[in-house]
Amino acid sequence: MYYDALKTFVSVVEERNFTKAAEKLRISQPSVSLHIKNLEEEFQTTLLKRTPKMVTVTPTGEMLYERAKQILYLYKQAKQEIYEYHHFVQGKLTIGASFTIGEYVLPKLLSEFHQLYPHVEIEVLIDNTAQIAEHVRLFQADIGLIEGRVNHTELQISPFLEDELSIIVKENSLFLTQKNLSLSDLQNQTWITREKGSGTREYLKHVLDSNGLKARTFITMSSNQAIKEAVLNGMGMSMLSTYALKKEERIAILPVKEAVFKRKFSYIESPVVEENKNKALFLTLLKKLTKK
Missing domain, CATH: 1.10.10.10 (Winged helix-like DNA-binding domain superfamily/Winged helix DNA-binding domain)
Incomplete structure (x- = not known):
């Protein structure tokens, strides 16, 4: 004044x-x-x-x-x-991201961020949810973007985007000919899933257990693309985020009666780390873009 x-x-x-x-x-x-x-x-x-x-x-x-x-x-x-x-924003920003987010959600965010702050050096660590939480806990990443739950009480977790998953099968699967298909019809099937520590694997196990479904066997693969190729080759069915299926025309989504599979994408950070300007700018953009 x-x-x-x-x-x-x-x-x-x-x-x-x-x-x-x-x-x-x-x-x-x-x-x-x-x-x-x-x-x-x-x-x-x-x-x-x-x-x-x-x-x-x-x-x-x-x-x-x-x-x-x-x-x-x-x-x-x-x-x-x-x-x-x-x-004049510069310096470095290290982002940890689980596979689904890192491969299908993060690229658009990073493109926008780079246009706004071209002098910031960006490093992305892509791994499963458990490993990303560990990177953040050990201060190897400024922020983590995950699709599952974490057990580290010393980390702060905040949801930022809703994700929907779908059950997928090969195009000529006999399940696609069934009318009024329900989850109970999927008893004793072969499920192709991600490795332990993956948020997508955790969610699939939750769906199976909460609906009393038993798997004939699990086939574990360490990437979403490998899972899609396995489904295409008739090895079994799987459950993936719709983000991983947007440009995939070769795979069929199985319509299951009265079944909606939703979860939250979240970001995690350590409360003991001094506030990072680049991280704050990234979070502001993240919240802005995911509200659209």
């Missing part, structure tokens, strides 16, 4: 003249007088003694002069830092 008045006051003290201060600041002399008057009323003291020939600074004026210079410097520094925050 008193920034302009303090700036005027410092100029008058240094010029020892109201007219010269007005010329230096490119304001009128009455404005200079008004600024000094407002400061003297605010601090309830006489700051300057003015004579026709010169301006004398009072003891309280000297005190304010020293503080005013500090205030003006800090104001200028804060303004510069805020400007740099928005315009």
